[in-house]
Amino acid sequence: MNHHETAVKTDNFRAWFMDKLLMGMDWPDYMRQLITPFNIIAAIILSIGLPLIAIRFIYGLASVTHASQDYPWGIFLGWGLFGGVPLSATGFVLATAYYIFGFKKYKPLVRLAVLAGFLGYLFAVIYLLCDLGRPWRIYYPMIIGFGTASVLFLVAWHVATYLTVQFLEFSPAILEWLQSKRIRKWALSITIAMTIAGIILSTLHQSALGAMFLLAPGKMHPLWYSSYLPVLFLCSSIYAALSMVIVVSTLAARFLKKAADQTFLSNLNPLTLGLGRGASLTMYVYFVLKLISVAHDNNWALLATPYGQWFLLEIVGFVLLPALILSLGVKTGRVGIVRLGAFAGALGIVVNRINVSMVALNWNLPDHLHHIVPPWQEVAIVLAIATIHVLVFRWILMRMPVIREAPEYTDH
Secondary structure: OOHHHHHHHHHHHHHHHHHHHHOOOOHHHHHHHOOOHHHHHHHHHHHHHHHHHHHHHHHOHHHOOOOOOOOOOOHHHHOOOOOHHHHOOHHHHHHHHHHHOOOHHHHHHHHHHHHHHHHHHHHHHHHHHHHOOOHHHOOHHHHOOOOOOOHHHHHHHHHHHHHHHHHHHHHHHHHHHHOOHHHHHHHHHOHHHHHHHHHHHHHHHHHHHHHHHHHOOOOEOOOOOOOOHHHHHHHHHHHHHHHHHHHHHHHHHHHOHHHOOHHHHHHHHHHHHHHHHHHHHHHHHHHHHHHHHHHHOOOHHHHHOHHHHHHHHHHHHHHHHHHHHHHHHHHHOOHHHHHHHHHHHHHHHHHHHHHHHHHOEOOOOOOOOOOOOOOHHHHHHHHHHHHHHHHHHHHHHHHOOOOOOOOOOOOO
16 A cells, blocks of 8 residues: 555545544534533533542542541532432343343333443442542452452442443444444344343442441441341332433433434333333332331331431432322323423432431531531532533434434344
8 A cells, every 4th residue: 555545544534533523514613513501501610620620639538528537428429429320220221121121112212221321330430539539549449458258349340340331232332323334243242141241230239339338337327227228229220220211311302302313202202101100110119118128127216306307308209209290190191290200200319329328327426527518619520520421421412323323224
């Protein structure tokens, strides 16, 4: 191959790559369409949050959090990890329904669910890195720091492995975008195996996150501490996933309609009703399990205390009420009501995980050590990471065949 042919191939690749990156627009047009109210707000959030992230890694956790040896966890983990992981079970739940149990009608939502799960786990790890005093040692629980009997050993290995599994599950969409037909065929051939691996990994690490708190019976408030915690965490992750699929599909159809095809848009309402039915049933199961956990330890008298009132608000206002809203929406066929219940259910998961990891943990510490309200710097960092999460999600949806089918690929 002579120099001229090499130059031509390089120019062709550059043109192809820029066309993919800019979605067929030239630079001036692309830059103009970036000027939107959402992007302006995102830029403001990032201009505050990114310098604070740098400060956190330069000067340590004490520069941005109230964390201490007595009260170690804040919203980096309460929101980002413990709240983010159950909401990211979307890929596990929907891929299982589609590939294993044969609910083929959910095909328009499968890739969206897998992408939501992959990015959710990826950003959960980013939140964890922000919370670790020595983030470069993140691999220690997997290799050095703990033995195989440790719950953290299990969680670390499973989350890391599941990230790889979800990337492989989503890779056909990436390969279709890159027009790599040969590798795509290989990626499709391992989909069932990756789905089965996802089931094994997800069921274990979702419950293991709850099992972590079994190690702190004296530190957690009795209403939240229960031997049922692993089961409660797994059960709640299922309805969290179903609710989150409704949330992300609703937002995608509302704000990214031009990235969706008619198959996605026309099937969204009936599929939402089906997801709402599954979410409400799981919420009822979870609500009953929560009552059983109270009865098992005979903690009924604690419901009359201030912590008990907050516990009742959590299970009634953020579990039972969303379940009833979902049931009403499904029974009457009103998709808007189902979506309202799903948003409330997703919010309820975050409330529960923050309660478990922050409010109920170390509840008997003196008030000056029990820092439930985070400092503004920590909130700004969380907002910045969440904004990047949304921007990456949107970037992928606008370019790759996630909520639309590539015309030349219709066999997935």
